[in-house]
Amino acid sequence: MTASVPVDPVKLSAELIRCPSVTPEEGGALVLLEGLLKDAGFETTRVDRGGVSNLFARWGRKAANRTFGFNGHTDVVPVGDPADWAHDPFGGEIIDGVLWGRGATDMKTGVAAFVAAAVDFVTQTPPDGAVVLTITGDEEGPGRDGTRALLDHMAEAGERMSVCLVGEPTCPEEMGDMMKIGRRGSMTAQFTLRGKQGHSAYPHRANNPLTAMVRLMDRLACHRLDEGTEHFDASTLAITTIDTGNPASNVIPASARATVNIRFNDAHSSASLTKWLRGQAERIESETGVRVEMAVNVSGESFITPPGDLSALVSRAVEAETGRRPVLSTTGGTSDARFVKDHCPVVEFGLVGKTMHQVDERIEVALIEKLKAIYGRILTEYFA
Incomplete structure (x- = not known):
């Protein structure tokens, strides 16, 4: 891939699924992403701690007045018995418009979508500000040396996000039906x-x-x-x-x-x-x-990002691309947003998560493309 050609989020998702990055193994996923981001002009730093691999990437000036951040993870849970799967859990196969494999919903596709959106945005319409990506390999594990390590690195290096969107799967039934503004x-x-x-x-x-x-x-x-x-x-x-x-x-x-x-x-x-x-x-x-x-x-701890400019921005983009205005929710388990909230306002929006952590995890490829479009629209409006 080159930065001058739009990044295909489906192809990138499949490539990430083929990286066997079961926590805490990096599996080649962050190496793949770092190469793509460097080619697009991002400054990248590997932030590895406690045997966990993490990636920090920034396009634009450090601590710019307007810095939009994305957060996500490339580590996945174990597959169980591979013989129980209809398709190779690390094959990244696309069959009849469906992408199969561990991480197809949680959340290599979410990472691929925001990386693709960010690369296209900064190369095609360079903004007056910065875009930061924080990608961890420790969300499915203990969580001590993942996003926490990235935020510690940012504090030490004088890096800053103004707002952040976590790309976890948030929609229970249909694309666009829910976003998270907090967690229990x-x-x-x-x-x-x-x-x-x-x-x-x-x-x-x-x-x-x-x-x-x-x-x-x-x-x-x-x-x-x-x-x-x-x-x-x-x-x-x-x-x-x-x-x-x-x-x-x-x-x-x-x-x-x-x-x-x-x-x-x-x-x-x-x-x-x-x-x-x-x-x-x-x-x-x-x-x-x-x-x-x-x-x-x-x-x-429980936290809430009160409804405001950030949630409204994401809601408008989701509704424009899906026709649905997402419910603002705090349901579900924990996510790395619980760490990001100490750094800046944070919300979560991503794919439909029906098959996450299951045998035969899968997602429709059209939804991955739709998610990239939503993230791209969010960036465009944020920096407008």
Whole structure:
């Protein structure tokens, strides 16, 4: 490909799918993109940290007054058993207008679309400002050394985005039906309850941690955290595992473990929820005499980019290309927007995500072309 010829986002998507970039492997995806962007006049920097590969690219002046940023990832989840796939998960095959392979929705196609749109835009109509692309190989992994590393690099190098669009798949049913203006927070709490082992025929000589665990889990699961807020649905708590590792039916175990995951809105913080969880644990301790240990891991806090100029710009472009005005949503899991929001206003818009993380992940090629057109329209209007 050359910068003077429009970049085909479908061809680029297929080439990216053929790079086996299962987290944390780079697989050649960022090498491919860096070469294309350099040829188009972008300044590129590999920002590799902790065994993770990332790419920063900028066209235009550093820290320009108007800098539009895109963020996305080229790492993908494992394919499972390749024999379960109808087509090679790393083949990038196009059959009857459909592109097949791991990353076809989440989100090598999104990256290909914004790279193609950005290259065409800066080469055909160079703007008065800058375009920045931050592409990570650690979105599907722990997330410690991906977009975080790119933002750390930008802070150290004096780089800046005025606004950012994350190209994650956001549409549940039809192209253009939803964009994300925020995300719920996510945290996981692991409980270990330690009682006293004993014979099940003499329960009075033991202190059963399972009895205390059942009581604790019931209280957590039955508690309604909130009724939802202006831009968010109600927060949720799910019990994801309870385990004792006890193979004997006539032994009361000495310990039990359980994990809960909470997806929370802006009525809470991880700190306030941790305090509530700890209070419930202490209550169980005092009632049962079973010792409760708790460990909390926070994936991200809830955040919102209030409806305004950025969401309106994206909505207009989506409606112009699809005929649909996207719903402004905060549903779904976490994304790297939770890191970008500390740097600049951020929204998310991308493809229909029905097959993401599934066997036979696939997308219609016409939608990839449509996504490039949407991103190109956004750039044109932003710099108009």
